[in-house]
Amino acid sequence: MPGLDGNKMSKSYGNAITMREDPATVTKKVRAMPTDPARVRRTDPGSPEKCPVWQLHQVYSDDNTREWVKQGCTSAGIGCLDCKQPVIEGVLKEQQPMFERAEKYLSNPQLVKEIVEEGNAKAEKIARATMCDVRAAMGLGY
Template sequence: MSENIVVSGIRPTGVPHLGNIRGALQQWVNLQDNHNCFYFVADWHALFGLEERSREIAENTKKAVATLLAIGLDPDKSTIFIQSHVPAHLTLFTIFSAITPVGWLERNPTLKDMVRADQPLPYGLLGYPVLQAADILLYKGTMVPVGKDQQPHLEITREIARRFNNLFGTDCFPEPQAVLNESPVLPGTDGRKMSKSYNNVISIEDDKDTIVNKVKQMITDPEKIRKTDPGHPDICTVFQLEKPFVDGTYSADIYQRCTEGRIGCVEHKNMLAEIIWDYLRPKQEKYFYYLEHEEQLKKIVDYGDKRAQEVAQKTIEEVMDIIGL
């Protein structure tokens, strides 16, 4: 087992979709065999981000855990837990809040994207990166799987770790490094980034007919009217969504057939719907199994919560001793 400690979380803000699964979550699965991994459902972050109300967070938390298990996370390899079930997250967040300059948080480039124009800025949202730092450093995380948009938050985590270590003359906290996800951002059914906020997702709960109907509505190449017209796959959303789910030979063949006018858009959409369904179906079966067996789901969460709590408590005891409280 590597000495590297991987820490990452998923916000319970709705039903997980294909972009989540094929991107960040697949990376989590890939890391669990060779690293000590802590993966959590970030329900405090959902509340702090003003994204959901409490009853929605509770339901979405169950769906998030079911998804993590369905895609291949193993509770014996990865510590899978719920953020709010480990009180030490808020304890360390409070300690870090005492030493983090407000200016660091105001410079956060993603803050303006998170603030709602019709509401005042809450302290919790401003302090979102401080809680994220507590999430990571509580487990002495050294590796954090992130997308490019999350790198500024991780830099704040490193700054907080350095500031704490310098202020108290310790080497308590490491400076975690980003593990960038190389998977491409999946386009949604409207061509924009797949996102629940755009309502353009294919979710883990979609049945085959729903997937077929969603793919049918996707825009291809506006200049390819007939099957025999030469197409331009580079601007086709169907082709771009398909690429991460097929090998290079398959993709190259589709590219050539499209540009030579040997495949029509309707045929290609039907092929894509089948590919996505074949990919999602086994995961969906496991997902619904866990949602239907809540006691089993709870036992897995309790097991992960306990493992996380043991590690977190050691860190908090160390920190309290360092700061003299």
């Protein structure tokens, strides 16, 4: 998955969009993405292949939108902010179900506590059985 600068997306590179990043931040980050350096002015044509935004269009856009980008970029028919808008919408759409799933736990922290406790109890049971096997294998009688 490409990051905001065209390199591999990674939190440590500072080029990531996190799963439940708020929409205003997503919008700000995508709008600030670097583009083809040839597009200094709105009237300068560009090449999508030289632009990290194009890589995100590969992930988030359909064929029609990609065609619109190709045409608009190479003819300077669209601006870079126009071009970034479908990417912003694609990211926000992808995040929506994650916000919905998280809401259940955010509004009920007790549910999270119960899940953790249940996991701990299961792990403890398995660890105890494993230690029993280890002691038996080593001939330890305690």
